[in-house]
Amino acid sequence: MRKLLLAGKLAKSFAFKEKKHFVIPVIAIGIGFAGLIVILSVIHGFDALLLDSLTGFFPHLLVDSTSKPVDDIDGISRIFHLELSEGVISMGGKFKGVIVYTTDAEGLGFFSRFVLSGEPPEDGEILIGSALSESLGLKPGDAVQMTWSVINRPFSRRVIVSGILKTGVYQFDSNICIANDNSSNGLWAIYLNDPRQANRVKEELGKKIAGNIYTWTELNESFAKAVKVDEFFALVITLFVVLLSGFGIMNAILYSVLTRRHEIGILSSLGLSPGYIAFVFWMQAVIVSIVGLLLGSIIGGVSLLIISGVKVPLPEEVFYATYLPVKFSWSDFLLALIFEFVLITIFSLIPARHAGKVDPMEVLRYE
Amino acid sequence: MSDAVLEARKVVHSYGQVNVLRGLDFTVDSPEICGIFGKSGSGKSTLIAILAGLMKPVSGDIFVDSNKVYESFRSMLSMRKRMGIVFQLRNLLKELTVEDNLKVASLARGQEIKSEEINELLSTMGISQLIYRYPSELSVGEQQRVAIVRALVGKPKIVFADEPTGSVDEDNKKGILRLFRKITERRVPIVLTSHDAETLNICDKVFELKNGLLKEVLIT
Ligand SMILES: Nc1ncnc2c1ncn2[C@@H]1O[C@H](COP(=O)(O)OP(=O)(O)O)[C@@H](O)[C@H]1O
Numbered sequence: 001m002r003k004l005l006l007a008g009k010l011a012k013s014f015a016f017k018e019k020k021h022f023v024i025p026v027i028a029i030g031i032g033f034a035g036l037i038v039i040l041s042v043i044h045g046f047d048a049l050l051l052d053s054l055t056g057f058f059p060h061l062l063v064d065s066t067s068k069p070v071d072d073i074d075g076i077s078r079i080f081h082l083e084l085s086e087g088v089i090s091m092g093g094k095f096k097g098v099i100v101y102t103t104d105a106e107g108l109g110f111f112s113r114f115v116l117s118g119e120p121p122e123d124g125e126i127l128i129g130s131a132l133s134e135s136l137g138l139k140p141g142d143a144v145q146m147t148w149s150v151i152n153r154p155f156s157r158r159v160i161v162s163g164i165l166k167t168g169v170y171q172f173d174s175n176i177c178i179a180n181d182n183s184s185n186g187l188w189a190i191y192l193n194d195p196r197q198a199n200r201v202k203e204e205l206g207k208k209i210a211g212n213i214y215t216w217t218e219l220n221e222s223f224a225k226a227v228k229v230d231e232f233f234a235l236v237i238t239l240f241v242v243l244l245s246g247f248g249i250m251n252a253i254l255y256s257v258l259t260r261r262h263e264i265g266i267l268s269s270l271g272l273s274p275g276y277i278a279f280v281f282w283m284q285a286v287i288v289s290i291v292g293l294l295l296g297s298i299i300g301g302v303s304l305l306i307i308s309g310v311k312v313p314l315p316e317e318v319f320y321a322t323y324l325p326v327k328f329s330w331s332d333f334l335l336a337l338i339f340e341f342v343l344i345t346i347f348s349l350i351p352a353r354h355a356g357k358v359d360p361m362e363v364l365r366y367e
Numbered sequence: 368m369s370d371a372v373l374e375a376r377k378v379v380h381s382y383g384q385v386n387v388l389r390g391l392d393f394t395v396d397s398p399e400i401c402g403i404f405g406k407s408g409s410g411k412s413t414l415i416a417i418l419a420g421l422m423k424p425v426s427g428d429i430f431v432d433s434n435k436v437y438e439s440f441r442s443m444l445s446m447r448k449r450m451g452i453v454f455q456l457r458n459l460l461k462e463l464t465v466e467d468n469l470k471v472a473s474l475a476r477g478q479e480i481k482s483e484e485i486n487e488l489l490s491t492m493g494i495s496q497l498i499y500r501y502p503s504e505l506s507v508g509e510q511q512r513v514a515i516v517r518a519l520v521g522k523p524k525i526v527f528a529d530e531p532t533g534s535v536d537e538d539n540k541k542g543i544l545r546l547f548r549k550i551t552e553r554r555v556p557i558v559l560t561s562h563d564a565e566t567l568n569i570c571d572k573v574f575e576l577k578n579g580l581l582k583e584v585l586i587t
């Protein structure tokens with residue numbers, strides 16, 4: 001135990017007497033880690049924004065049942081009729097594939113919160129997504145030809161655009177049409193207080209009704225995949241930051257070992273084992289990475305506060321977010337911290353081992 | 368087997384083509400000061416390193432209490448823990464105070480030294496005022512004295528010194544030689560090298576290292 005404390009003391013005094021050689025690796029680790037925290041939080045922010053927008057609009061459960069599902073299950077906030085079908089709208093020779101949401105008055109009541117301009121649709125009218133309206137140059141009051149099917153029955157009729165809606169998710173806004181049809185039946189849209197409860201509610205509901213039940217995650221696999229891809233990129237970025245920091249610190253420790261051959265010779269002549277001497281140098285790396293990671297956490301934390309305070313604006317048509325979303329996650333932070341610390345210290349074992357190999361004869365060769 | 372503290376048997380060492388030691392025998396068997404002199408390049412430092420367990424000779428071995436020093440790496444390390452050594456220069460870890468230098472040495476030898484012991488050791492050597500200084504704040508002579516005290520930490524079986532007075536002025540030399548005398552009062556034998564007549568004067572036995580062999584020189 002005493003010997004461990006001593007190693008710490010030696011490492012500390014070695015590192016501090018050589019401050020200038022450790023300033024760069026400390027800063028490198030600090031900046032790298034700060035950047036990592038910010039990037040992870042932004043990726044998280046985008047994912048959270050995407051999922052929030054998605055679950056804000058899209059039904060959390062779709063139930064295929066002729067009778068209205070019971071709503072005495074915990075966590076259900078609303079149920080209404082919703083028919084989803086593919087269709088085409090055409091206007092002056094331009095065609096566009098669309099997804100038609102046919103719903104009743106209750107559903108329209110819910111969707112009306114997304115209306116940007118115009119009115120909810122009456123009979124023979126539709127709401128269209130904002131991106132769709134832009135690509136076709138449509139505004140409320142314009143007429144289009146719409147072909148779609150309801151319960152496998154094809155329809156084709158002239159409809160009037162009653163309004164434009166914006167969900168905040170490009171994939172919806174670029175192809176959605178909402179039509180009013182009280183006679184529609186078949187699918188039921190269910191919204192929950194907490195969309196993460198979808199699987200539980202599906203299971204409970206499944207015991208009570210016969211029809212198929214789909215959760216929003218099952219129906220939007222591409223979103224789940226997008227989030228997975230984001231997670232993958234987060235991992236790749238983390239890996240590269242850690243590699244950079246690792247090589248930086250390896251270099252610093254190697255330098256330290258090379259410039260301290262004399263001191264190593266003295267320690268060795270006192271009977272300290274190569275393993276112990278390597279440990280002293282490894283402790284330097286531990287000290288440097290602790291200081292660097294601490295610095296990085298502070299810089300990263302302050303940067304996040306600034307980013308979320310300033311609300312960095314984004315070009316809306318590209319990101320569908322008005323400002324840079326950040327979401328700090330303690331678990332990601334701790335994971336990145338531990339991962340980086342462990343890998344850096346493993347990296348520094350390599351040069352530290354060299355310290356143990358220095359010959360004590362170094363001290364005698366001063367001539 | 369004699370009851371020698373340390374015994375070198377048929378030690379041969381060469382650096383590549385350069386034969387430095389050619390089957391040398393040497394015994395230390397009482398708390399005396401053995402002086403080894405020889406021209407520069409005759410192999411004094413090489414011999415000290417081999418005796419002290421710092422470098423394995425090409426052939427031959429060193430025995431301490433009938434144990435082979437170069438039996439294994441472990442036995443080498445245990446020899447290092449049981450001896451004290453003073454080099455010509457730069458003996459101390461410059462990052463640490465005198466006190467911490469002594470603590471490192473005692474912990475390296477598997478013991479823990481109390482501050483009182485350090486004080487006592489330093490004051491018997493007449494340098495207790497240096498305890499909290501860093502090596503850079505000491506003269507070369509003072510550094511050598513601290514190094515000699517460090518060699519005594521942990522009750523070594525034997526102390527080696529390679530040209531301990533080689534870099535100091537006359538006044539400091541006298542002080543350092545007095546310290547070596549004090550060490551023998553603790554019944555610890557000393558092996559030192561020098562090419563200085565005054566230093567060799569304090570020795571009980573003097574050997575000349577020449578052509579890779581040691582020859583005792585009778586002191587008149
Ligand atoms: N690491 C080494 N490699 C090659 N030759 C060496 C090495 N160390 C010492 N020598 C040579 O060995 C001889 C003895 O050196 P040394 O033991 O330092 O002598 P001294 O201490 O008596 O001056 C010298 O000729 C020196 O050049």
Ligand SMILES: [Mg+2]
Pocket residue numbers: 411412413529
């Ligand atoms: Mg020499």
